[in-house]
Amino acid sequence: xxxxxxxxxxxxxxxxxxxxxxxxxxxxxxxxxxxxxxxxxxxxxxxxxxxxxxxxxxxxxxxxxxxxxxxxxxxxxxxxxxxxxxxxxxxxxxxxxxxxxxxxxxxxxxxx
Amino acid sequence: xxxxxxxxxxxxxxxxxxxxxxxxxxxxxxxxxxxxxxxxxxxxxxxxxxxxxxxxxxxxxxxxxxxxxxxxxxxxxxxxxxxxxxxxxxxxxxxxxxxxxx
Numbered sequence: 001x002x003x004x005x006x007x008x009x010x011x012x013x014x015x016x017x018x019x020x021x022x023x024x025x026x027x028x029x030x031x032x033x034x035x036x037x038x039x040x041x042x043x044x045x046x047x048x049x050x051x052x053x054x055x056x057x058x059x060x061x062x063x064x065x066x067x068x069x070x071x072x073x074x075x076x077x078x079x080x081x082x083x084x085x086x087x088x089x090x091x092x093x094x095x096x097x098x099x100x101x102x103x104x105x106x107x108x109x110x111x112x
Numbered sequence: 113x114x115x116x117x118x119x120x121x122x123x124x125x126x127x128x129x130x131x132x133x134x135x136x137x138x139x140x141x142x143x144x145x146x147x148x149x150x151x152x153x154x155x156x157x158x159x160x161x162x163x164x165x166x167x168x169x170x171x172x173x174x175x176x177x178x179x180x181x182x183x184x185x186x187x188x189x190x191x192x193x194x195x196x197x198x199x200x201x202x203x204x205x206x207x208x209x210x211x212x213x214x
Contacts (some may be wrong), residue, residue, distance in 0.1 A: 003155050014128070014201050021125050022197040024171030032172045089169065 020086035023060035024093040027053040114144040116208045119154035120167030132201025164188040165210045
């Protein structure tokens with residue numbers, strides 16, 4: 001079920017948060033591994049890991065999008081510190097991914 | 113007494129998992145000490161633990177932590193994705209037990 005599309009209705013509010021942190025977290029690890037792979041001299045591995053990170057983020061984004069749609073439809077998500085924390089994870093990982101993606105391009109251009 | 117250390121970047125999500133794992137351990141009559149820390153404290157606290165489980169956001173640190181944990185004969189592993197994603201205390205506890213090897 002992790003790979004298939006998740007239905008929010010089947011999850012508790014807490015599980016939704018954990019799903020967001022899980023997928024963002026997997027992406028975060030891969031983003032860091034990507035830049036380390038580049039440092040270790042493997043451009044291909046670095047790009048592959050970044051693509052995998054993007055796929056993980058897409059899963060987190062899907063869940064997030066469903067939540068926003070639900071709220072737009074008048075059904076409010078229950079607010080919690082955990083949800084705020086999950087949002088932090090997602091947004092900070094998105095930023096990291098964007099930045100590392102730019103850095104890899106820059107390094108390649110400069111032959112670093 | 114099983115001593116299980118959970119670590120994630122801030123120790124927040126795993127704190128919740130700790131509560132669920134404790135509830136399960138208690139329900140089957142196990143005596144367990146389960147606690148969560150942020151990633152900075154993981155290396156220091158692992159000396160006290162029989163096993164270390166880490167969150168997905170720090171799986172890139174697994175190798176480094178495992179190396180550190182070898183001096184204590186402690187295993188380090190990433191929390192099972194299903195267990196973590198569903199905040200499943202039973203599954204996470206069982207994973208910890210199988211890593212401790214009993």
